[in-house]
Amino acid sequence: MKKIIRYAGALLLAAGFVACSEWNMPERETFENQENLEKYIPLLEAESEADLTPSMRDYFAKLREYRQAPHVKGFGWFGNWTGRGSNAQNYLKMLPDSVDFVSLWGTRGNLSEEQKKDLKFFQEIKGGKALLCWIVQDLGDQMTPPGQEPKKYWIEEKGGGNFVEGVKAYANAICDTIEKYNLDGFDIDYEPGYGHSGSMANGEMISETSGNTDMFVFIKTLSDRLRPAGRMLVMDGQPEKLSTEASKYIDHYIYQAYWERSTAQVLRKINQPHLENWERKTIITVEFEQGWQTGGVDEYTSVRPEINAYPEGRQIFDYATLDLPDGRRIGGIGTYHMEYDYGNTPPYKWLREALRLGNVVYPGKLD
Numbered sequence: 001m002k003k004i005i006r007y008a009g010a011l012l013l014a015a016g017f018v019a020c021s022e023w024n025m026p027e028r029e030t031f032e033n034q035e036n037l038e039k040y041i042p043l044l045e046a047e048s049e050a051d052l053t054p055s056m057r058d059y060f061a062k063l064r065e066y067r068q069a070p071h072v073k074g075f076g077w078f079g080n081w082t083g084r085g086s087n088a089q090n091y092l093k094m095l096p097d098s099v100d101f102v103s104l105w106g107t108r109g110n111l112s113e114e115q116k117k118d119l120k121f122f123q124e125i126k127g128g129k130a131l132l133c134w135i136v137q138d139l140g141d142q143m144t145p146p147g148q149e150p151k152k153y154w155i156e157e158k159g160g161g162n163f164v165e166g167v168k169a170y171a172n173a174i175c176d177t178i179e180k181y182n183l184d185g186f187d188i189d190y191e192p193g194y195g196h197s198g199s200m201a202n203g204e205m206i207s208e209t210s211g212n213t214d215m216f217v218f219i220k221t222l223s224d225r226l227r228p229a230g231r232m233l234v235m236d237g238q239p240e241k242l243s244t245e246a247s248k249y250i251d252h253y254i255y256q257a258y259w260e261r262s263t264a265q266v267l268r269k270i271n272q273p274h275l276e277n278w279e280r281k282t283i284i285t286v287e288f289e290q291g292w293q294t295g296g297v298d299e300y301t302s303v304r305p306e307i308n309a310y311p312e313g314r315q316i317f318d319y320a321t322l323d324l325p326d327g328r329r330i331g332g333i334g335t336y337h338m339e340y341d342y343g344n345t346p347p348y349k350w351l352r353e354a355l356r357l358g359n360v361v362y363p364g365k366l367d
Contacts, residue, residue, distance in 0.1 A: 044088055047117055049125055063097055064127035070366035072320055072329055072358040074098045074351060075254070075283050076338025077133065079105040083118030089342040092122035092130060096348045098355040101232065103133035103187040105337065108142055109177040116181070123184070131232060132178060133187035136218070137198035139166055143173050167200070167214050171221035178231065185232030186222055187254070190215075193238055207243040216246050223249035236285075240272045247275040252331065258287035263303040263318055271325065279324040280366075283332035286316045288350075292340035295350040306362070316350050320358030329364030 041051045049057055080090055081104060088094040092102070109132070111119065122128045134142045140150040159166030174186055192201040200218065204211035208220075219242075223233050232251045235242065239253035247253070253275060260266045272278050286296040296315025302308050307317045322330040333354060335341060341348045358364070 044086070044091065044094060046093075046125075047121065052125070060125050060127070067100055067127045070280075072355060072364075072366075073100040073283065073332030074355045075100065075252075075285070075332050075334030076102050076351065077105040077285075077334070077336045078102040078130075078339055079337050080339055081107060081118075082114065083112065083116075084114035088347070089339050092118050092128065093126060095122075095128070095338075096352045096355075097126065098352060098359075099128060099338075100332070101129035101131065101184065102338070103131045103234075103236075104183075105133060107132065108134070109181055111181050119182070123182075129184035129232060131185045131187045131234065132174065132183055133189055133236075135189040135191060135196050135237075137192070137196045137201040139163070139199050140170055141198075141200075143170060143177075164214065164217055167217050168221045171218050172225065175222065175225040178226065179229075183231075185226050185234070185251075188219070188222075188233070188235045189237050190235055190239070190241065191237035192241070196237075203241075205243050206241055206246045208245055211243070212241070216243075219246055219249050227251070234283075239275065242275060244274050244276060247278075250276075250281070252281050252283050253278065254283045254285060254334065256287070256336070257284045257319070258336070259297060260315075261297055261299060262301040263322065266319070266322065267324075279326055279328045280331045282324075282330060283334055284319045284322070284330060285334040285336055286319065286350075288335045288337050288340045291315070292335075292337070292343065292350070295354075304362070313350055313353065316354040317357055320354035321362045321364070323364050327365050329358070329366055333358065 046052060052060070074096065076099060078092070081092065082090040083092070084090070095102070119130055122130060138150065140154045144150045144153055154166035154170055155161065155163055158169035178186060190201060192203055200215055202212055206212045206215045206219065208216050219233070226233050233249065234252040234254055235250050236254035237256060239250070239255065242250060255270050257266050257269055260269060266284060270282050270284060275281070291297060295313030295317070300314040300318065302314055302318035304318065304321060307314055307321065310317060316333065316335070319330065319333045324330060335351055338351060341350050344350065
């Protein structure tokens with residue numbers, strides 16, 4: 001385990017070097033260790049492993065291996081994704097190497113050729129995963145064909161007049177899109193308590209036998225398709241609404257812990273012992289639409305004196321080093337609109353440093 005942690009530190013440091021040097025490379029250069037390549041190809045322009053130097057191939061192979069070991073995972077909702085142009089902010093492959101998976105904010109499928117190439121590089125070379133994501137409140141959200149009335153299409157046409165069968169059809173349509181574009185799963189944004197209630201989302205517990213049974217069917221149908229194929233199913237927003245039985249179908253519980261201002265407040269939000277393996281499956285996130293320059297909210301108080309010593313970044317740094325009641329470290333951390341962090345110096349300053357602190361500087365119990 002100590003070797004893994006030391007290697008994690010090397011990865012994070014190397015990621016910082018790549019960000020500062022190769023991302024801003026003005027022109028191609030020749031490198032001695034590039035063997036069969038005549039010119040150095042910046043990472044922004046690389047399309048396959050063949051475009052990489054031998055040392056880079058070895059580095060990314062070790063990165064992919066590292067992702068399989070227990071660690072504080074890096075996550076984010078990634079918006080403004082295009083996979084084209086000269087702006088590294090718009091590429092999955094230019095995310096920090098410490099980021100394990102992302103939810104694609106604003107993407108509904110229909111990927112461009114540039115996005116497909118960028119996704120493939122992110123998955124196959126860097127070992128990252130990319131999930132579809134949107135708010136689910138009504139049957140057919142984001143998947144109802146243009147010009148169709150959702151109730152008529154999903155219940156009458158697809159469900160044969162049965163709402164539950166329509167729910168299954170909706171879940172399978174999402175899976176079809178994920179499989180079509182070789183994406184890595186689905187992030188259910190579930191927020192009935194925050195103004196997004198509807199035919200699929202309400203304040204009741206999600207259970208097979210009582211409460212919100214329709215959402216249970218939706219989750220189980222997604223899980224039965226996605227997870228046996230090695231894909232992911234996560235829930236963000238209000239995962240505490242999952243019953244114990246429903247939580248077994250979810251890989252991660254992602255909390256929008258945006259405005260909490262102390263470790264104690266965060267723990268009160270995420271302490272949900274009824275959820276399966278809640279400690280290691282929980283991911284807590286920081287809002288970066290407004291907080292990208294300071295690493296989260298101001299005046300945050302951590303239980304760690306070392307974290308309180310930082311003039312900024314205390315919120316995201318505390319999240320990455322958070323130890324839970326059973327002594328184990330938090331499962332992961334992330335940011336909303338993670339791409340805004342690219343505007344810092346170095347790019348992705350806060351998320352990168354937080355993951356370094358959580359995995360290297362202040363390592364915790366991971367299993």
